[in-house]
Amino acid sequence: MTLLRILLLCGSLCCSTLAQAVPTDDVMALLQHQQQTWNQGDINSYMQGYWHNDQLRFVSGGRFVYGWDNMLKAYQQNYPDQKTMGQLQLKVSDIRMLSNYAALVVGEWQLQQPRGVSSGVFTLLVEKHDDQWVIVHDHTS
Template structure:
């Protein structure tokens, strides 16, 4: 009986531990969405790994580094009108380990003159006890 109880407890703890990271990862995108929608690109970038090895792929460009990615965002989205309102939809989060996940989803901007949208694939990793996006492949 005691052994069965320990097995059940271990299974419960394992399930709880694996469910939490997906919530933490979804929270990153929620915080990014909120920062974008208030016009705070510096806040938006807090979801990314602040490192020169962070990768951002969009269109035909591959960017390396947090600072380069922030500079590109500020150049391409210079004001609130171009930022519009962002909405992320997560379609799937696949845990690769206790420290890494792949997130697949859709993004949409709503602006006065258009509604661009597309898809993204993110590699999210737990580094220094914090979940961050280390690789972002976004397309129209």
Template sequence: MHKKGWILLLLLLGLPVQAVPTDDIANILRDQEAAWNRGDLDAYMQGYWQSDKMRFVSGNKFRYGWAETLAAYKKNYPDKATLGQLKFTIEETKMLSNYAAIVVGRWQLTRVKDKPNGVFTLLVEKIDDKWVITHDHSSD
């Protein structure tokens, strides 16, 4: 076999085809955006780690737990008018390891009377072979 053939064979054998984690992570936010925009907060929360250790930080409050966070969303966004239309913009996804990433971006709600917006930093981790948000710090 020629030298080029060996190099190609080594490349093919040494590099298994795998999904890019950043694509999987971006899909979480796309799915959340779609769920929010159809008014489905239960589906929106599927992007978060379903654990009492999941942390959500906003304003000057710390909230712990998936169920507590869902309850807060339902209280603060009781109807389609308050939900509005959500748009996420990912500015950067930095892989910290094969099992963790930091995602930095912007969020914007478009409602009839206003357009609140802000920034977020997410810690996304691969737990039980699924990427989930384990820490969310969002602010205006």
């Protein structure tokens, strides 16, 4: 193989790699979907961003919730309607890719509800399962 062919092949591979979706874009799309479905008052669609598994872990307020079903139940109890859910704003500070299939996401959240505004920070472990990025660990304070 000539040097020119090798260079052309390498250039072709680099360009095709750049054309593929960047994992951080997929993770951001997941979080944008989370924010949008929350603001629409759709907890069921919001929960699709979480790993539907008993090993899903949610940490907040000094408490642990394990499992997708338990997390859904807690959300339904604490946010029974769209008015109670209010409007969520997520601000991602950093997405650190741990591998091609895992990312650590750090950011801030703000929730505007009829009773006032609350805010805090979050750290998420996001993994790719069955070609879909999902939150497998959520620590929100």
